[in-house]
Amino acid sequence: MRCLNTKFSPFFKILRSILHVITTSIKFFMPLLPILRFPDSRLKKIATPVENIDDNIRRLARDMAETMYEAPGIGLAATQVNVHKCVIVIDASEARNELLVLINPQLVECDGVQVCEEGCLSVPGIYDKVERAEHVVVRFLDLESNEQVVEAEGLLAVCIQHEMDHLQGKVFVDHLSQLKQTRIKAKLAKQARITA
């Protein structure tokens, strides 16, 4: 996920410009794992729970984290790299040093409302406001198969909800009006023609 919190919009606008410059200047470094792009139908697949947290899952999480940091993004779901298992990586910290790996995340509690301008590594260059819960409590397994609980609000809560949506085959643009979705598809198709 890419997210621009409206509460800090001037700061995030500057950050977005800086990130854009960085992304453009390091374009020749390809992310480790290829990221599916909306409206690829594989983004609609529903992920299945991980039954055994083995070295393959640990490698997947590590590769996803590397891909997310390099993109750069603040969250990535396995669905986006065409692996349909319930694995999410997130780092919504400013210092980029608070990696969260959520395996089989389950929403336990959610309340409140916040509207955040979201973006997505699968929907490059598109940002729009989405309404989400302000506060969430999520139960998950860590890489050592221990059950953990994360309580989040603000940007981290948005990011968790955005990535959990991916595991259900949902992209943030699915929250927007049909008219906006049609415009976004047309814009992305045009971008694909230019870069082809």
Ligand SMILES: [Zn+2]
């Ligand atoms: Zn996303």
